[in-house]
Amino acid sequence: MSAKDYVEKDYYKVLGVPKDATPAEIKKTYRKLAREFHPDANKGDAKAEERFKDISEAYDVLSDEKRRKEYDEARSLFAGGGFRPGGAGGATGGFDFGDLFNGGGGTGGGGIGDVFGGLFNRGGRQAAQPRRGADVETEVTLNFEEAVDGATVPLRMTSQAACRACAGTGAKAGTTPRVCPTCVGAGTVSRGQGAFALSEPCRDCKGRGMIVDDPCTVCHGSGRASSARTMQVRIPAGVQDSQRIRLKGKGAQGERGGQPGDLYVTVHVDPHPVFGRKGDNLTVTVPVSFPEAALGGTIEVPTLNGPAVKLKLPPGSANGLTMRARGKGATRKDGTRGDLLVTVEVTVPKHVDGDALTALEQYREATASDDPRAALFKAAEGA
Template sequence: MNSEWFEKDFYQTLGVSKDASAAEIKKAYRKLARDHHPDAKPGDKAAEEKFKEISEAYGVLSNADKRKEYDEQRAMFASGGFRPAGAGGGGFGDFGTTTSGGGFDFSDLLGGMFGGGGAGTRTRTARARRGADVESEATLSFADAIGGVTVALRTTSDEACPSCHGTGARAGTVPRVCPHCEGSGMQTSASGGLFATMEPCDECRGRGLVVDDPCPTCFGSGRAASTHTMQVRIPAGVKDGQRIRLKGKGAKGENGGPAGDLYVTVHVEPHTLFGRKGDNLTVTVPVTFDEAALGAEISVPTLGGAPVRLKVPAGTPNGRTFRARGKGAPRKDGTKADLLVTVDVQVPSELDDATRAAVEAYREARDGTDPRAALFAGGA
């Protein structure tokens, strides 16, 4: 648990409500980061500080686990929850013993400064944290979505700053232990009764360390955006708009923690011939009047395979759908769905003399039967 979080309103920093969705948080962050990025406002210290605050807020709220922990921590402090001073690990939860460290293991640093932990010091052990989840998108052809494909994805995630390795201090320097709290990150606040409450140190804001010379890359936050290109396998049978989770392909964890997950939203381009209905593929094939009336055996294309022969029974009406089994998209159980074939009876727009004579002969042979007679049975 991070002792700095409870006094910061990350929702207010990003300008979103406490029940904002992940998409809303991401949209707000992108707009604010674009407006306040140091590259857009060189030399503007206020913009740098604002960008740092925005990045920190997004780093917490974009991660489901961190966001849950943050909400619980804020709720605990808001309700006035506390422990007697000196009980357990020093106040609230494990504030006196644990820190995220911003991606840097401060135990070695503090151990060296105090000779392995002399009198009057408190041991701080950097806690492993799971990396943030990362969102990406991929656009596939219809055939690749059905058959599966490996694509190259370029992702950007928040990781330990490569310049300072997560310390927040300029290269060649190190943070110093906060003299006010002696590295604990917490201070005691007397309540006037038998109990005392622990709260983040005013001097270091709960970090336990003070950065005198901030890293120019991350402006002292210890975190920076990192871009990676990776080969990702998209499974066969994905649908347009489907969101795929790839475990362990997200941002790297902190202090030995596991990596986050990568979520890929798939966009599928339409096919000129085939469509999709669930796991079944669809196709419309034209047939002539005589084929529909007298019956026929026709050839039907399949996606990525050899054509199949389909028997059209005599008297088949326009719009009737047949099923070619096993010629559809792959299902989750490894089997294949079907190809749904809908016939479209073609009516010629022009007739030559011989064809016209044949159709007129057919009209006479119908003996004047009216196919709409049933519509008027019983009167209006």
């Protein structure tokens, strides 16, 4: 790809973000698009694969602060018509673009080439750069108690790592790879048009800097193979259902000394038969009898991981009244706990006979003059 083609690519448009997008916005958009167009999710779809390559290429540039700055400056200069390579040797109207980018004429300065920095490589060779490992995503299901109090769970993951059969060289046991004659082991070559040159991965060695003549039978010369491992992961207390947790450095291994990727764990929480969750607070519905609601009293309420607590029910408690048991909820990040929200549910017996029936009939006669619907009709008439 020529320098002209490079700067004419609108990476912001590829990702669908504005030019002033923050690194966090770029990263969030990239992850969303990468999941949507990943080859594993679109098997056999050539267009999706090509789109995934474009997205990855755009993110490689825009996620790096230095490369993004160089890219923006290059596009700004080209858009202003400041550079129009043409003619023999890339000169126009007698002006030598080579001098412009090389500091020319022995002035000792770096010229505009310093502005472009790593975008336009005139040296023809660079050291092979470390490559960060890929991020890995997985899921785990916790029961309600584990989500509230935190838990350490085993996770079995499969990711790309150095092939054990060839120790990551890609060469068959007993053989060694040779240095790529095209890039002389750098993994990158300088290609260009006229006065401009762009560093890109070497096509002959696919950016590895080495060529394998007798490939490993396990990884087929790639030096990478699927690696399964089980690791103990600590899920923090108070995690919510569908929450995504990032574990830095727990993803796939890097190449050439590169940092490992990150592990993203999506947590699913099974519901509890008695307790619910509202933020840092737990919820529970407690049935009370009519006499308890009318006369008040002390009721006993269960807690999730401890002894029951006693709450004072005020006289005349209505159905749906919510009381609070402080410090009996979910664990917060600072180690404190939320509250237990107790909702009262007044129960009505399905069958009443004997002394209970007699008492209720007497109660009905005693309260006959107290119509609970009187205010309702009065409001309806005044409306």
